[in-house]
Amino acid sequence: MTRLALAEALIVDVPTIRPHVLAMATMQSQAMVILRLVDSDGIEGFGEGTTIGGLSYVEESPESIKSAIDTYIVPVLQQLDISSVGAAMMAVGKAVRGNHFAKCAVETALLDLAGKRLGVPAAQLIGAGPVRTSLPVAWTLASGETERDIAEAQEMLERRRHRIFKLKIGKRDVADDVAHVAAICAALGPDASVRVDVNQNWSEAEALRGMAMLRDIGCDLVEQPVAGDDLGAMARLTLQGSVPLMADEALRGPRVAMRAAAANAAHVFAIKIAQSGGLHAAYDVASIAHAAGIGIYGGTMLEGGIGTAASAQAFASLPALEWGTELFGPLIQRDDILTEPLHYADFALAIPTGPGIGVTPDPDKLQFYRRDRSRSSHPVSQTGA
Ligand code: MUC
Ligand code: MG
Secondary structure, three states: OOOEEEEEEEEEEEEEEEEEEOOOEEEEEEEEEEEEEEEOOOOEEEEEEEOOOOOOOOOOOHHHHHHHHHHHHHHHHOOOOOOOHHHHHHHHHHHOOOOHHHHHHHHHHHHHHHHHHHOOEHHHHOOOOOOOOEEEEOEEEOOOOHHHHHHHHHHHHHOOOOOEEEEEOOOOOHHHHHHHHHHHHHHHHHHOEEEEEOOOOOOHHHHHHHHHHHHHOOOOEEEOOOOOOOHHHHHHHHHHOOOOEEEOOOOOOHHHHHHHHHOOOOOEEEEOHHHHOOHHHHHHHHHHHHHHOOEEEEOOOOOOHHHHHHHHHHHHOOOOOOOOEOOOHHHHEOOOOEOOOOOEEOOEEEOOOOOEOOOOEOHHHHHHHEHHHHOOOOOOOEEEO
């Protein structure tokens, strides 16, 4: 019987390398909940619960993730054998509704512990185990300035770090946004794939107009153009078919994914471990997509190294991943909280091969960036749109 000996959830604020301008928030820093579990044998497991823009993206915030873990989930874990990850997460699921980001942090830490105990990467504990060793990684251009975005993309191409670019739009008028995308497509040429993410900010009529214009300038994919809970509008836009439509905010776990697939509401699913409710739930969402003939993309909530390594472990085991991933979260942060950074080269992320999630946070960095210690030197600055 393996018991939980210690649980600690810290909110950690790390500044971004530049403002990251999304339709609903501009990020100057990223707030991550880093969870540390220690079992009765003294083994440590780490997890991460991270969202974007406070409460402007989903119904969970860094503060609510920490509170759900501390107040409701840890007492459940204290009652059981934490070496049975599936049974532990079933018990957590019965005691706590929703709270997908908090559950994802907990499942990650339990899988990290289980992998370390068994001496295998977490990917071995998901599906039938890993089917790939690296993941193509997109970069998001979101400085808010066209020329700066072009220079950034050209640098990424030269360094062979990224050749897939996601542009954040939806904040400005449709025509202005399309002009911005057109300038970037023209500057980068055929060597790059240019995609856009509207983060739900268009009406259906704007999306109809915008997507037709985006098709004409060579944009490859449109992510969540309209509200994620409007599967009807997403289905009509998918059927209209000017540019492939990718669902993101719509996907809140396997049940919703099933409804979205049945409604033909997307050509592609952006699968995120936190939004899905954990690594196994993400695997289930991907299975639904695969069975429905929907393409798969490995999404991010701009997690740091722990959440990104956990996502990589989950995506390692997906049978199909036609659209690549966007696991660049640690690279948008000014500092890396890991002892050994993740390895990015040749347009891809190498999937960590060590036991568990394969990465470890640096305790000194956690001390330095933890919110309850560093508020005066690193203020949280997630401004609204
Ligand atoms: C999103 O909506 O996809 C992913 C990359 C990025 O820049 O923002 C996130 C969130
Ligand atoms: Mg998105």
